[in-house]
Amino acid sequence: MVNPSYISALQNPIFRTISKAASNLNLESYVIGGYVRDYILNRGEAKDIDIVAVGSGIELAQEVSRLLPGKPKVSVFKTYGTAMLKSGGIELEFVGARKESYSEESRNPAVENGSLADDQNRRDFTINALALSLNDENFGKLLDPFNGIADLENHIIRTPLDPDITYSDDPLRMLRAIRFATQLNFIIEKDSLAAIKRNAKRIKIISKERIVDELNKMLLADVPSKGFALLHKTGLLPYILPELVALQGIDEKEGQTHKDNFWHTLEVVDNISKATDDLWLRWAALLHDIGKAPTKRFDKKLGWTFHTHEFVGAKMVYKLFKRLKMPLNDKMKFVQKMVLMSSRPIALASDVTDSAVRRLIFDAGENVEDLMTLCEADITTKNPKKFKKYHANFQLVRDKIVEVEERDHVRNFQPPVSGEEIMKTFNLKPSREIGLIKDAIKEAILEGEIPNEYEAAKEFMLKKGAEIGLTIDD
Structure with missing residues (x-):
């Protein structure tokens, strides 16, 4: 029947x-x-x-x-x-x-x-x-x-035939096993998991495009960390994302340690996945700390430091995208931007000044909300008081962003005075002086010296022109 x-x-x-x-x-x-x-x-x-x-x-x-x-x-x-x-x-x-x-x-x-x-x-x-x-x-x-x-009922990923043959024949199946385990919240059966470990190096014959397709599907799962933890456990991760592997481990010197940035990163990815389905923002979360491995230093006074890790990490994003044959377009630039700016709101949270917020809005532009989402996901402390305090501080930053943007209109900033008007006013041809005046107007607005309005900017332009020896063309 x-x-x-x-x-x-x-x-x-x-x-x-x-x-x-x-x-x-x-x-x-x-x-x-x-x-x-x-x-x-x-x-x-x-x-x-x-x-x-x-x-x-x-x-x-x-x-x-x-x-x-x-x-x-x-x-x-x-x-x-x-x-x-x-x-x-x-x-x-x-x-x-x-x-x-x-x-x-x-x-x-x-x-x-x-x-x-x-x-x-x-x-x-x-x-x-x-x-x-x-x-x-x-x-x-x-x-x-x-x-x-039965395997569906028991939430098990298992190969129909000998897993060593299945994975050696088509190594992409190793990534598919991990991807299905991640998407469905299943467990890879132990013999199958052991076979993936044995065959991990076979992943080298798989095209980068196929690998990235599976990574994207893992990143878009409800709990992406499961997939990346399995990639790490099976020995596949070093062949795919060695930049993440380099973050793993805790060093100790003179009794001082730092957090394990690999496992921290996976927590951040899970956190951001609760807030957004944006694949590229999830990639930014995955890569936000990759600059910490090459910049890690120990200082007797400061302890462990990662100076300029955001700058180094942003440069590494380009190399990683190129190696994996990922798009080197606005998607990559967005991830770079998020990695580069990932610590800015954190530094702001303790001293939320108007000028600092204006600069944040100016630099982040239309991505300021994405940046705040990333920074909030970066809070992985297990101390309830600290967790509450950090989120409260970020809410202050968010409130200030709204207040400053409503007043100063800095997002997607366009100078109130154009280069053409500067040229006409001072009878200039294209020259260094025009750039100097435009930058001075921008800085004055960001610092709050003048409002983001035409009349104020024009007056400032005349003053700045006089300072550098320019005369008005009557």
């Missing part, structure tokens, strides 16, 4: 259409993998569905398109024997059931046609090998050769 709960997983009319198309071609067809897993876990409605055909997945996709209203376009990837189409907001990927064999130098397998069982054998984890039949005679039947249902 078919379990009705799995029939209910196939209520979308698209599944009956696929079933009819497969019947027309005399093929078996199954929905497999993430859709089945997430349905059983009640993770919400999936927007992408994997279909396996025992035969040609490309032909099945084309037949499905023929049966659908509007005959949606089929994208064919002959190299991989796959095809894709979109219908009703759902992305369907079709593949023929296959066997795979691997060489040591590549994660790209040699492929030959196979049965459903062959296809399930090649899957990365038992929970991703679950399949639901789309065939008329047993529509909705669950095919679970590796007891993936």
Whole structure:
């Protein structure tokens, strides 16, 4: 008897259409993998569905398109024997059931046609090998050769076959295991975890783009620290983010220690993840202290210091993004900016002056709220009194930001007097003097010497021009 709960997983009319198309071609067809897993876990409605055909997945996709209203376009990837189409907001990927064999130098397998069982054998984890039949005679039947249902119930990540072979064949699966454990809050089964440790160096054959895709998914999880702790535990982290590994450990000199900046960083990432879904702000939290390893020094009077770690860390962000082939655009510049400014609000919190707040708003610009969110996430003290005090101080800074911005309009600052007006007033051609006057006006506004208004700025311009020996062009 078919379990009705799995029939209910196939209520979308698209599944009956696929079933009819497969019947027309005399093929078996199954929905497999993430859709089945997430349905059983009640993770919400999936927007992408994997279909396996025992035969040609490309032909099945084309037949499905023929049966659908509007005959949606089929994208064919002959190299991989796959095809894709979109219908009703759902992305369907079709593949023929296959066997795979691997060489040591590549994660790209040699492929030959196979049965459903062959296809399930090649899957990365038992929970991703679950399949639901789309065939008329047993529509909705669950095919679970590796007891993936039990692993779902017990929150376990396990490979269908020998984990050493699974991870050595395709080392990306090691990152996927950790990513699924992070996203689903599952445990990686002990033999599988040990196999990841043994095969960690194999990650070197995986492209940087694939690695970053998995890192991004870990960072976007509810508790990202789980993933990065597992990367550390399995020995994968040194191959991917050695800058983080360098933060681990506590040194002691003359009885003085410092906090473990690696575990502190993971706490900060978890804290910020409660406040924002912004991937790049989460990256900023992950990298905010990377400059501390190269700048760590011991001073007999001051103890352990990390002078200029924000500046050094911001430069390291560029190198890290470049090495991992991450975007070297405004996303990278945003992360750099957050790392560079990450201590500014902390220094402000003890002495919240108008001029310091104006400078913070000016330098942070439209990202001042992101910066404050990062700095609040950076509070990881376990002392309740200190925790309350630090948050109260940051609230004072936030209040002051609102007050100063309403009055002085410094965010996204534009000088009240333009360079063209300075040139016209003093009959100047493009020259160093124009920059000097513009900078002087900006500094006067930030220091509160003059308001951020045209008349005050013009008067200051005339005064500054006279000081450096310029005459007004009458």
